[in-house]
Amino acid sequence: MIIDDGELRCINCGSRFEPDPYLFNCKKCNGLLEYNKDLHINWSEIASRTTRVWKYRELLPRIENPISLDEGGTPMIRSNIFKNAFIKFEGANPTGSFKDRGMTVAISVAKESGAKSVIVASTGNTASSAAAYAARAGLNCYIFLPMNSVAKGKLAQVALHGAKIFEIEGNFDDALKIVMELTKEKKLYPLNSFNPWRLEGQKTISFEIFDQLGIPDWVIVPVGNAGNISAIWKGFKELKQLGLTDKLPKMIGVQAEGSAPIANAWLSNQSSPKFIDSPITVATAIRIGKPVNWPKAWNTVKESKGTFLTVSDEEILEAQKLLARIDGIGSEPAGAASMAGLRKLIDQGLIKNDEKVVLIVTGHALKDPESAMQDFNITKIRKDEKIIL
Ligand SMILES: *Cc1c(COP(=O)(O)O)cnc(C)c1O
Ligand SMILES: [Zn+2]
Numbered sequence: 001m002i003i004d005d006g007e008l009r010c011i012n013c014g015s016r017f018e019p020d021p022y023l024f025n026c027k028k029c030n031g032l033l034e035y036n037k038d039l040h041i042n043w044s045e046i047a048s049r050t051t052r053v054w055k056y057r058e059l060l061p062r063i064e065n066p067i068s069l070d071e072g073g074t075p076m077i078r079s080n081i082f083k084n085a086f087i088k089f090e091g092a093n094p095t096g097s098f099k100d101r102g103m104t105v106a107i108s109v110a111k112e113s114g115a116k117s118v119i120v121a122s123t124g125n126t127a128s129s130a131a132a133y134a135a136r137a138g139l140n141c142y143i144f145l146p147m148n149s150v151a152k153g154k155l156a157q158v159a160l161h162g163a164k165i166f167e168i169e170g171n172f173d174d175a176l177k178i179v180m181e182l183t184k185e186k187k188l189y190p191l192n193s194f195n196p197w198r199l200e201g202q203k204t205i206s207f208e209i210f211d212q213l214g215i216p217d218w219v220i221v222p223v224g225n226a227g228n229i230s231a232i233w234k235g236f237k238e239l240k241q242l243g244l245t246d247k248l249p250k251m252i253g254v255q256a257e258g259s260a261p262i263a264n265a266w267l268s269n270q271s272s273p274k275f276i277d278s279p280i281t282v283a284t285a286i287r288i289g290k291p292v293n294w295p296k297a298w299n300t301v302k303e304s305k306g307t308f309l310t311v312s313d314e315e316i317l318e319a320q321k322l323l324a325r326i327d328g329i330g331s332e333p334a335g336a337a338s339m340a341g342l343r344k345l346i347d348q349g350l351i352k353n354d355e356k357v358v359l360i361v362t363g364h365a366l367k368d369p370e371s372a373m374q375d376f377n378i379t380k381i382r383k384d385e386k387i388i389l
Contacts, residue, residue: 006037206235330365
C-alpha cells in the first residue's frame with residue numbers, strides 16, 4: 001500500500017475499501033469507485049505556490065514524488081463570441097489535453113506501487129498523455145487504439161514518446177475489452193477511465209476555475225467516457241465541503257449526435273443509457289459507445305441540475321471554426337463541442353446572456369491537423385507572379 005490516506009468508496013452501494021491501486025470496481029456490487037479523503041487546506045496559504053495541479057496537493061492522494069510535467073494552470077480566456085463565456089483552454093497542457101492532469105496522478109500511483117509497465121486503450125489523447133508520462137517515469141507503455149481512427153497528431157505523440165502501439169480491429173470499446181483482459185494478472189497497470197486516481201487529478205480544473213473566476217453559473221463539458229465531467233463536479237463539491245463557497249455551478253455534458261448514449265437516454269427520460277456499437281463523429285476524442293463512467297456523470301448532471309445535450313458534427317466543426325477565427329483559440333473537434341453546446345443552449349433559451357459560463361475546451365487543434373485543415377486554401381505564387389491579396 002502506498003496511498004496511506006483516504007479510501008475508495010463505491011458510488012453504487014457505498015462500500016468502503018482501502019486505497020488499493022489495483023482495485024477499480026466494488027468487490028460487492030462491481031460499481032465504480034471514487035477516492036475520498038479528509039479535506040484540509042488553507043486556500044490563502046497555497047496561493048503563492050508555483051506548481052499547478054500539485055498546487056492543490058493536500059486535496060490529492062498523498063504521493064511522495066509525483067511524476068509531473070507541471071501540468072494544469074491552463075488559461076481562462078473571455079470569449080469574444082459570448083461576453084459572459086469563459087474558455088478554460090485545456091489544450092495548453094503539456095501534451096495538449098486535460099488528460100495530463102489525471103495522468104500525473106495515475107502514473108505516480110503506478111510508479112509508487114512498483115509497476116514496470118502501463119497499458120491503456122484510448123481514442124488518442126489518453127495515449128499521448130500516458131506515453132509522455134510513462135517516458136518520464138521510466139515505465140514501459142502499451143497503447144491499444146481503435147484501427148484507423150486516431151487523429152494524426154495524437155499518433156505522432158505516442159510514437160515520439162516511444163510507446164508500443166497496437167491497433168485493434170474494431171472501435172474503442174473493443175480495444176478496452178482487450179486491455180481489461182490483459183490487466184487481470186496485475187503485471188500491467190491500467191490507465192483507463194475506470195481508474196479513479198486519474199479523476200482526482202482532473203478535479204483540479206474546478207479548483208483553477210474557482211481561483212481564476214469564482215463559481216460560474218454553468219460549466220459545459222464535452223463528454224466521451226464521462227470521467228472528466230464527473231471529476232470537475234467532484235472538485236466543485238469539495239470546494240463547498242471546504243466552506244470556500246456555497247454556490248455550485250450547473251453542469252452540462254455535451255455529446256456528439258452519432259455517439260450520444262448518455263445524452264439520448266437523458267433527453268428521452270430513460271433511467272440508463274442504451275450503449276452504441278458503432279459510434280460515429282468527427283470528434284474522435286468523444287467517439288465512445290459505452291461510456292464507463294456514465295453513472296458518475298449521470299449523478300453529476302442530476303445533482304447539479306444541469307442537462308445533457310447532443311450537437312451534430314456540423315455544429316461541432318462550425319464551433320471549432322468560430323473559436324479559431326473569433327477567439328483565436330485552436331481546438332480539436334471534441335474540444336469545440338462545448339462551444340457548440342453553448343450556442344445551442346443560448347438559442348434554446350436555457351442559458352441566458354447574462355449568466356456566467358465556463359466552456360471546457362478539452363484539446364488542442366494540432367491534435368487533429370486533418371480536421372483543422374478542412375477549410376484550407378493556399379494560393380501558390382510562381383516566381384515573378386503578381387500577388388493579389
Ligand atoms: C478524453 C477527451 C474528452 C472526453 O473526456 P471523458 O472524460 O472521456 O468524457 C473530450 N475531449 C477531449 C479532447 C478528450 O481528449
Ligand atoms: Zn458497491
